[in-house]
Each structure stands twice: as C-alpha cells, then as structure tokens.
Amino acid sequence: MKVVTTFREAREEARGRVVLVPTMGYFHEGHLRLMEKGRELGDTLMVSLFVNPLQFDDPADLARYPRDPDRDAGLAAEVGVDVLFVPPLEEMYPTEPFTRVVVSGLTETMEGVHRPGHFDGVATVVTKLLAGLRPHLAVFGRKDAQQLAVVKRLVVDLSIPVEIVGHPVVREPDGLALSSRNVFLGPDHRPTALELSRALMAAADLVEHGERRAAPIVAAARGAAPHLQFEYVELVDQDGLTRIERLDRPAFLAAAARVGPVRLIDALFFDLSPEGEPVPDRGVFLEAPSVLYREAG
Ligand code: AMP
Numbered sequence: 001m002k003v004v005t006t007f008r009e010a011r012e013e014a015r016g017r018v019v020l021v022p023t024m025g026y027f028h029e030g031h032l033r034l035m036e037k038g039r040e041l042g043d044t045l046m047v048s049l050f051v052n053p054l055q056f057d058d059p060a061d062l063a064r065y066p067r068d069p070d071r072d073a074g075l076a077a078e079v080g081v082d083v084l085f086v087p088p089l090e091e092m093y094p095t096e097p098f099t100r101v102v103v104s105g106l107t108e109t110m111e112g113v114h115r116p117g118h119f120d121g122v123a124t125v126v127t128k129l130l131a132g133l134r135p136h137l138a139v140f141g142r143k144d145a146q147q148l149a150v151v152k153r154l155v156v157d158l159s160i161p162v163e164i165v166g167h168p169v170v171r172e173p174d175g176l177a178l179s180s181r182n183v184f185l186g187p188d189h190r191p192t193a194l195e196l197s198r199a200l201m202a203a204a205d206l207v208e209h210g211e212r213r214a215a216p217i218v219a220a221a222r223g224a225a226p227h228l229q230f231e232y233v234e235l236v237d238q239d240g241l242t243r244i245e246r247l248d249r250p251a252f253l254a255a256a257a258r259v260g261p262v263r264l265i266d267a268l269f270f271d272l273s274p275e276g277e278p279v280p281d282r283g284v285f286l287e288a289p290s291v292l293y294r295e296a297g
Contacts, residue, residue: 001077003084007132010085016043020135022126025049026066026180027075028292030170033284034139035079037167041137046083047076048129050092055121066180075291085133092128101127103150103157106241110254111146111265114231122147123154130160137163141170142281143177145252145267149241169267169283171197177266177283178290189260195225196257199233200268203253204280207270212247212278221253231256231263238269247278 004010019042021034031047038045049072056062069086076084101123106112112119130138140148152164170178175197176190185193202224203217211217214235221233236243238250247270254267270278 001073001081001084003073003086005085005087006091007085007087010046010083010133013046013083014044014134017137018042018044018046018133018135020129020133020138021045021047022129022138022140023047023049024051024065024180025072026068026183026292027072028170028178028180028182028290029286030141030143030178032075032079032291033170034141034167035076035081037165038137038139039080041139041165042135044082045080046085046133046135047081048085048087048133050085050087050125052092052121052125053089054093054097054124055118057115057118064184066183092125097124100124101154101158103154106146106150106153109146109236109241109243110232110234111256114256114263119147119150123150126151127154127158127160130155130162135162137165139165139167142166142252142267142269142283143169143179143265145238145254145269146241149239152239166269168269168281171283171285172290173286173288175201175285177264178286178292179262179264180292181262181264182290183292184261186260189262192227193259193262193264195228196255196259196264196266199225199228199255200253200266201282204268204270204282207247207278207280214243214245214247217247217253221255225257228257228259231258248276251278 019038021038107119199221203221206220233255235253252267252269256265269281
C-alpha cells in the first residue's frame with residue numbers, strides 16, 4: 001500500500017479501473033467493508049482520509065473528531081487498499097475555495113435542517129475528490145442515506161463520469177450502526193443508543209408483516225424507542241428524498257437522535273423485489289464488537 005499526500009501522486013498509482021472510498025478516518029468495519037467491496041469492483045483501490053472542516057457545522061465536533069492515521073494505515077493495508085490518500089489541508093484547500101458545490105432540493109430536510117451548511121461541505125469535498133482522483137467508481141455507505149442521494153445527484157448534475165455504489169449499513173452485534181464517534185458513547189449511553197437501530201428494525205418488522213402506510217411505519221419506529229429524543233424520523237423515497245405516504249417505491253427510513261455527547265444517525269433502506277414488494281435492508285451485523293473498541297482496549 002502506498003500512502004500519498006497529493007492528488008498527483010495518487011493519480012500516478014492508478015492502474016485499470018479505479019475505485020475510491022472517501023472517508024474521514026478512524027476506521028471501523030463500516031469503512032473496512034466498504035473497502036472490501038471496493039476491492040472487488042476494480043483494479044486500483046484508493047481510500048481517501050481527510051477530516052473535512054468545510055462539512056462541520058459545529059467547531060467543537062471538528063476539534064474532537066477522533067484521529068489515528070497510523071492505526072488507520074495498518075487497517076487499510078490489511079484489507080488490500082492500494083493507495084491511501086491523506087492530503088494535508090493545503091493540498092485540499094490551498095486557498096479558501098471561491099467555488100462551492102450546493103445541491104439544492106435534497107439538502108433542505110433531515111440532516112440539512114439540523115446541520116446547516118453540512119451538505120455544501122460534503123458536496124464540495126466529494127466533487128474535489130472525484131475531480132482530483134478521477135475514479136471510475138466510488139463507494140458510499142447507506143448509513144449516511146441522505147449523503148448518498150446528494151452524491152448520486154451531484155454526479156448526474158455535473159456530468160462527472162463515475163458510478164456511485166451504496167453499501168449496506170454495518171452494525172455492531174447489538175445493532176448499533178458503526179460510527180467513529182461511537183468511541184464517545186459511555187456505558188450509560190449504550191442502552192439509549194441501541195434504541196435507534198431497534199426503532200428502524202421495528203419498522204422493518206411491520207413492513208415484513210405487510211404494512212405499507214408510512215404513518216404506522218414511522219409510529220412503530222418511534223414506539224420502539226421510548227427513551228430516545230429523535231431529531232427526526234422520516235420515510236422518504238431513495239432518490240428524490242420526498243416524504244412518502246405509502247411504501248410503493250424504493251425508500252428509506254432515516255432517523256437521528258442525540259445521545260449524551262454524540263449525535264447518532266441511522267437508516268434502513270427498502271428496496272423493491274421484482275414483484276414490487278419492499279424488501280428491508282437491515283444491514284450487516286458483525287459477529288464480534290468492532291475494532292473500534294478492541295484497539296482502544
Ligand atoms: P465517514 O468516515 O464517517 O465520513 O464515513 C466514510 C464512509 O463510510 C461514508 O460513505 C459512510 O457512509 C460510510 N460509513 C460510515 N459508517 C458506516 C456504517 N456503519 N455502515 C456503512 N457505511 C458506513
């Protein structure tokens with residue numbers, strides 16, 4: 001594995017079909033599974049590691065964002081990453097960018113309401129990564145469901161020749177979606193944090209029992225999480241992110257809640273079977289707790 005710090009060096013390593021997995025580091029199996037998926041889909045696997053200040057709406061969140069580039073490099077090498085691109089701030093933003101990528105429409109609900117400016121930062125850095133590294137394909141997680149829709153839309157709108165692939169949510173054995181910020185969850189927070197994935201699973205259960213109306217599906221999610229103060233629970237269509245009344249097209253149920261010092265988000269996708277029936281994607285459950293905790297001792 002080559003560790004590089006400039007766009008040029010990263011491009012010089014490209015052979016054949018190039019796959020990119022963009023990340024902010026502090027790797028867990030959510031990242032590692034995306035990389036393994038990327039490994040299967042191309043010849044050169046690039047992973048970018050950059051904590052993008054532009055997408056943080058809260059300076060305190062940016063300041064304490066967990067970082068451990070050496071550990072990350074070890075984990076990336078183990079899963080067969082070819083190029084780990086770790087640009088310093090000067091490489092990514094040599095000057096304050098006058099150009100920002102703003103995806104309207106898709107960013108005014110859910111995360112967009114609670115994290116002003118967040119998606120402008122995401123869209124701008126993703127566009128820079130795609131332009132600077134020129135991958136044929138890029139893999140993003142379904143956990144950040146709205147982000148995935150925003151990225152899919154921006155590559156269409158800007159005619160960027162890249163295929164965007166979504167990967168199922170990777171979960172702890174108890175269901176909690178992996179997140180680098182989970183290291184800040186104390187044992188006292190864990191039971192409440194678990195209610196988030198339980199809420200989504202309860203909704204999936206109801207759908208599997210035949211429910212198609214949005215209101216009872218959302219109510220089932222809320223009902224399964226009595227101690228959680230949700231910021232939102234929304235059932236929306238996968239591409240347009242408009243709220244739907246019936247589960248009759250590809251959709252996802254997304255939710256966010258603050259638990260102690262951490263803001264958690266999670267999503268459960270409903271894809272359609274060939275017969276047009278919704279099929280819940282509950283994600284991938286790990287068999288043992290994440291490396292996130294193992295390494296921390
Ligand atoms: P981050 O480093 O948190 O910005 O995440 C980098 C990529 O990994 C994004 O595409 C995320 O959606 C994805 N990701 C993070 N956590 C998970 C997870 N638990 N399951 C699936 N994808 C994830």
